[in-house]
Amino acid sequence: MSDFPTKARVVIIGGGVIGASSLYHLAKKGWTDCVLLEKNELTAGSTWHAAGNVPTFSTSWSIMNMQRYSTELYARLGEEVDYPMNYHQTGSIRLAHTKERMQEFERACSMGRYQGIEMEIWTPEQAKEHYPFLETHDLEGVLWDPSDGDIDPAQVTQALAKGARDMGAKIIRFCPATGVTQKEDKTWIVHTEKGDIACDYVVNAAGYYAQRVGEYFKPYGGRTVPMMVMSHQYLLTEQIDEIEAHVKESGKKLPLIRDVDVSYYLRQEKNGYNLGPYEPNCRGHWMSEDDQMPDDFSFQLWQDDLDRIEDIVTDAMERVPLMATSGVSSVFNGP
Numbered sequence: 001m002s003d004f005p006t007k008a009r010v011v012i013i014g015g016g017v018i019g020a021s022s023l024y025h026l027a028k029k030g031w032t033d034c035v036l037l038e039k040n041e042l043t044a045g046s047t048w049h050a051a052g053n054v055p056t057f058s059t060s061w062s063i064m065n066m067q068r069y070s071t072e073l074y075a076r077l078g079e080e081v082d083y084p085m086n087y088h089q090t091g092s093i094r095l096a097h098t099k100e101r102m103q104e105f106e107r108a109c110s111m112g113r114y115q116g117i118e119m120e121i122w123t124p125e126q127a128k129e130h131y132p133f134l135e136t137h138d139l140e141g142v143l144w145d146p147s148d149g150d151i152d153p154a155q156v157t158q159a160l161a162k163g164a165r166d167m168g169a170k171i172i173r174f175c176p177a178t179g180v181t182q183k184e185d186k187t188w189i190v191h192t193e194k195g196d197i198a199c200d201y202v203v204n205a206a207g208y209y210a211q212r213v214g215e216y217f218k219p220y221g222g223r224t225v226p227m228m229v230m231s232h233q234y235l236l237t238e239q240i241d242e243i244e245a246h247v248k249e250s251g252k253k254l255p256l257i258r259d260v261d262v263s264y265y266l267r268q269e270k271n272g273y274n275l276g277p278y279e280p281n282c283r284g285h286w287m288s289e290d291d292q293m294p295d296d297f298s299f300q301l302w303q304d305d306l307d308r309i310e311d312i313v314t315d316a317m318e319r320v321p322l323m324a325t326s327g328v329s330s331v332f333n334g335p
């Protein structure tokens with residue numbers, strides 16, 4: 001392969017949203033002589049099936065700041081790199097069941113406002129005005145975050161990749177990194193089946209393979225990447241006429257609902273719902289000798305397991321009874 005690069009300032013291993021974002025941001029800062037290696041197609045890991053929620057809320061200043069930056073980037077990226085994408089800033093309503101949760105919201109709200117995010121604390125009645133399908137009788141109040149939204153995860157990855165390529169960075173798909181060696185002068189050599197690339201830095205953006213890629217660095221003082229693979233599910237409902245009518249009348253999508261105490265988000269997807277639980281008894285995968293991580297899991301999912309999330313689904317249907325009027329159209333259960 002004659003145009004295969006043999007030298008780069010940085011080699012990024014992994015072409016999910018994190019790898020593509022790293023390449024884009026390095027190029028933006030002038031480091032255009034960087035290469036991204038993806039063993040399959042861009043987004044093949046966790047990125048292709050992500051629900052695409054883009055929150056800004058956090059109780060950590062720096063995480064909120066980083067997420068705020070993302071919302072600003074996503075709002076301009078499509079035009080900047082000439083790659084139109086679906087990004088909806090719908091706002092979100094975060095539910096408080098207790099006074100303690102309200103205190104947390106008040107603190108986050110002050111922090112958010114200081115960072116320029118116009119968060120507000122609303123009464124349950126105000127929440128109902130903005131979200132007529134919401135049951136609010138047992139709530140203390142809610143946090144309104146106008147900057148919350150959702151994006152198509154594959155589109156944002158492709159947009160970042162296009163932006164990086166346009167600035168001169170290289171992306172090589174279907175080219176797994178197979179190992180690294182470090183020379184005496186500290187130069188890294190990243191090995192692939194297509195050839196070796198010498199570079200100053202290597203970025204491990206291999207998603208759920210990051211621990212495996214981390215092993216390449218062990219002989220040079222690298223440590224075990226502390227991680228494990230969890231299964232995460234979300235379900236999509238069929239279309240709901242009332243949502244379609246609401247969108248027609250109001251001219252906008254419903255805000256996302258987040259209930260951190262019960263532990264789920266519920267957002268409008270087309271004219272139905274996307275319900276994503278964060279399971280208290282989440283299932284780990286690929287943790288034992290007889291359940292080893294496959295060499296390739298590109299664009300794959302696990303069998304859904306709705307029994308595990310039944311209690312959360314029931315709670316969400318009581319919170320938004322409209323959701324209970326439709327059936328489940330599909331389930332995503334991915335790493």
Ligand SMILES: Cc1cc2nc3c(=O)[nH]c(=O)nc-3n(C[C@H](O)[C@H](O)[C@H](O)COP(=O)(O)OP(=O)(O)OC[C@H]3O[C@@H](n4cnc5c(N)ncnc54)[C@H](O)[C@@H]3O)c2cc1C
Nearest residue numbers: 014016017018039045046047050051052053176177206207
């Ligand atoms: C069901 C579900 C819903 C989710 N919803 C959301 C959401 O709403 N909002 C949100 O922010 N996050 C969400 N996430 C999390 C999100 O998907 C991940 O955090 C994100 O996609 C991780 O991106 P990544 O680039 O780190 O990893 P990945 O997308 O997994 O990318 C890693 C890439 O590295 C490649 N790779 C691995 N090894 C090598 C190698 N040796 N050489 C070359 N390439 C290699 C893989 O093929 C892969 O493409 C969700 C996750 C799941 C499972």
